[in-house]
Amino acid sequence: MECPMCGGKMKRGKVPYFHNRKKLGDFEADECTKCKEVFFTEEASDQIDELAGGVKDELVEETLRVAKEAEEKHPNRRMALKELKDLAEGRK
Numbered sequence: 001m002e003c004p005m006c007g008g009k010m011k012r013g014k015v016p017y018f019h020n021r022k023k024l025g026d027f028e029a030d031e032c033t034k035c036k037e038v039f040f041t042e043e044a045s046d047q048i049d050e051l052a053g054g055v056k057d058e059l060v061e062e063t064l065r066v067a068k069e070a071e072e073k074h075p076n077r078r079m080a081l082k083e084l085k086d087l088a089e090g091r092k
């Protein structure tokens, strides 16, 4: 298989995938030996989509919990969504 980006040689191997700074795992992918571009296999992409979706939902739920707590503790203070997300991420 040739790299669609540069035509270089591809090497099949396991590549770690990160989502929101969290490692989802190692997945089967073709890595270009020339430009280092990584192409996950279709199967790996499906797995990543599934796992990334799960991570996203978890983070959204945690963010909502943090937002509710913050509102109870500081009813007059409005927190930015980014601030809440950072808090939620830090708690996991």
Ligand SMILES: [Zn+2]
Residues within 6 Å of the ligand: 003, 004, 005, 006, 007, 008, 032, 033, 034, 035, 036, 037
């Ligand atoms: Zn390439």
